[in-house]
Amino acid sequence: MDFNFENELSGKIALVTGGTKGTGKAIADRLSKAGATVIVTARNKPEDQPGHIHFIAADLSRPEGTQKVVEEILAEYGHLDILINNMGSSETPGGGFTVLSDHDWEATIQTNLLAPVRLDRGFLPGMVGRGEGVIIHIASIQARLPLYDSTLPYAAAKAGLVNYSKSLSNEVSPKGVRVLTVSPGWIMTSASGRMIERIADSSGGTIEQATHSVMNALGGIPFGRPAWPEEVAELVGFLASPRAAYLTGTEYVIDGGTIPTI
Template sequence: MTTFKDKSFYENELDGKRVLVTGGTNGGIGESIVKRLTRAGATVITTARKTPDEMSTSDLFIQADISTPDGTTKIVTEILERFGGVDILVNNVGGSSAPTGGVLAQRDLDWQLTFETNLFAAVRLDRGLLPPMLEQGNGVIVHITSIQSRFPGENTMAYSAAKAALTNYSKGLATELAPKGIRVNTVAPGSIETKAAERLIKRMAENLGTDYDGARQNLMDSLGGIPIGRTGRPEEVAELVAFLVSDRSSYIIGTEHTIDGGIIRTT
């Protein structure tokens, strides 16, 4: 009998599964999720606004701006036509370009664009890709949220609010879909050292007149410190997602899983 300790089980546990991971390029959490689920045997489709050079001919990549209704419609249409649907959906895309300077510096458009990217994109993709899951009576959805939803700052107010809304929406969705065989959970990363984060830390180092390690420490201090003493790695988030989309987590439904090295100190 196969057990969870068997290495072959982990390598092949997603054989035959069709997966969509949004925002799966550019050295971020999404890319690590794509690689991890591919190693587990899944057929993993991903999306991004721009087509990376290495994916220019890949039939597992869909170029689309997920923050627009047209973009999500394109993704849903292509997946249904080419793959008949997905068994696993990981809504990973997120972020905000809202200006710094507090609430008075942020226009209606800044708030709207932030919610389009961080909430409505997930809602539209869920709605478009749920029918085949419902028809087959099983499926898994994971929404990537953020610990920012629990401590908004003046420069992350819109982003924090959008991620909090995504968490709340996910809980309601999980309750509705659990009796129909579909599991929904969320993952809330803390400070993860993606390629984008590395670029941010380099800019901070230049502005502060310090080195990379000093700027990273400054960033950790701004979060109130990270008890584990370091930032997270994208592949650590990917490992958590791999567990949540597998049958190993079959009784986990409607919960948010924080992965932040201990930043959040409340239950």
Template sequence: MPYKQFLKMGQFNFNNELSGKIALVTGGTKGAGRAIAERLSQAGAIVIITARNAPEKQNNMHFIPSDLTKAEEAKKVVHEVLSTYGRLDILINNLGSSETPAGGFAVLTDEDWESTLQANLLAPIRLDRAFLPQMIAQKSGVIIHIASIQGKLPLYDSTLPYAAAKAGLINYSKSLSNEVTPKGVRVLTVSPGWIRTENVKVWLERIAQSSNISVEQAEKSVMDALGGIPFGRPAEPEEVAELVGFLVSPRANYLTGTEYVIDGGTVPTI
């Protein structure tokens, strides 16, 4: 049964397992970030979301406009969260982007590398550093880093800086967990494969139109470029959100320091 149909049938009871928890989701207005924010809200959490642009649909979440690639913007978010709520229990570092040109190493400038590292590695590091003292003081908290399978399966022609940044994030996340888990804070990494977001759908329509093929054929061509997806399709944002929802819940209380890959079988190694 498709996941969205499963949810609509009301067969899953979240039981307010995150009731009273304060959660921050970066990049929380679109795609997987929005799905994660909605999943945590459904489980009873008070959810704060950040992004450069306001959400397209109104919701009951606290929105903080910010560009987290800039240190001063991160400080603004931290100040607003702590001054409004007094603490943070769950931090989902979902923000990530790859806007560099294709063509391999030779076409990439210092600015391409720096902007990609700021968004995908330094932004989560800044937020972790700011919120961890309070989490350690309360001896509880969960930090999730949303990485990518490109951390282990890079596409050098088109996303070299992004892949390098996500590999760094995975390594940093593991190291951080070793330091702060004994102090009561769990740290985990979720590495999705290809996700069928609204932006991806628009992109596939463009490919189909320019190549005079169907959207289904365009999707298959992308999957072939990735080496194939054994599951036969990209992930839905809600499927990634469901994994995150479990990992931040009390049901996952013993899990820390681990990378969870959700890619439909794309990565060909164990």
């Protein structure tokens, strides 16, 4: 089969949640370069948002936010071909199980698990009706390698997302819709860079020392560095493309070798 990599997504409509910064922005740019019409969501529109990418302001942690996104996209474009459930965050306090409230758990699960579920529910009927579509859930290696002292609810929500993604694939793959999971390790986004600077400042060490301290907390990264957002975006771009037409129901880990088992 012959593919034109530059325009392989021409004519496709794609949504990337959390697509205004970090890995989400890199994914949106990658899909746009492949010819897709790209929509991104976030709570607030950044000042440097590209004009060729459709932005929708929405809080996806709330049901009305996901409903707004579904209704606006279907009203303007009629359907969605590619859904990248990238949005995710962990804002709970460190300190382990005892410091976490019901609100911490509920807010984290709303953002990292139920928001993708609601968006899938909104767009899947159309995909199934056309007999084609791609849904990619961005999870995390914390689903298998949780950091219990700092991100316990996040890790639990991502584990749920991985399981849900596999179950959903079993249901809709026979109907023409591919469902996949991408689980990155540590990614060097601007937020990660700021975290490293804070660690270096508080410890009195260098940026390099702070970087290695985070890698050590993860049990080490054999590749020797975090991933760049563009590296994760390249994997997502491939999985969303016709080149990956036979791939569904699978989790793809991109972590530089962090997870110590096969």
